[in-house]
Amino acid sequence: MAKDSNMSPSQYQTSHEKNIKIPMRYGTTPRADITRPEAESRFPVLSERTLYNKEIGSGNAVGAAEYFASRGYVVIIQDVSGRFASEGDFYPFLDDGTGINRDGYDTVECLADQPWSNGRIGTIGGSHSGATQCRNALCRPPHLQAMFIRES
Numbered sequence: 001m002a003k004d005s006n007m008s009p010s011q012y013q014t015s016h017e018k019n020i021k022i023p024m025r026y027g028t029t030p031r032a033d034i035t036r037p038e039a040e041s042r043f044p045v046l047s048e049r050t051l052y053n054k055e056i057g058s059g060n061a062v063g064a065a066e067y068f069a070s071r072g073y074v075v076i077i078q079d080v081s082g083r084f085a086s087e088g089d090f091y092p093f094l095d096d097g098t099g100i101n102r103d104g105y106d107t108v109e110c111l112a113d114q115p116w117s118n119g120r121i122g123t124i125g126g127s128h129s130g131a132t133q134c135r136n137a138l139c140r141p142p143h144l145q146a147m148f149i150r151e152s
Contacts, residue, residue: 025106026102036074042117044072045075048078049132093128104123106146108123130149133149
């Protein structure tokens with residue numbers, strides 16, 4: 001991200017973990033990359049589920065991960081089931097929402113239970129990542145606190 005004098009300063013060094021398994025209720029384990037503050041504390045989490053490859057992200061999510069993590073957020077970019085690093089079969093839009101799999105719900109609740117999470121989960125992204133947020137909201141995950149849906 002470009003330097004801007006109006007941006008808040010970094011508060012933390014960050015760490016990165018790649019291809020972390022996030023278990024789903026039906027046994028598949030989509031994989032995610034995690035960028036988080038290097039501090040012994042619990043932080044809010046921003047999560048993007050993408051079909052576009054978590055290594056690239058949508059809308060420069062990878063660069064945004066570093067920005068937000070250095071300012072006190074854990075950032076998760078997850079390949080949806082059946083895409084890139086994730087196991088399982090790819091069913092566009094059917095693994096989120098009120099269908100049988102509910103990957104978005106399971107992801108939110110798994111992230112809320114991590115030792116670095118304060119239990120407040122927000123979702124981010126546009127295009128497919130935005131649509132998965134809308135479908136996930138139908139399930140009302142208890143720890144979903146905010147959604148930022150970018151029109152793209």
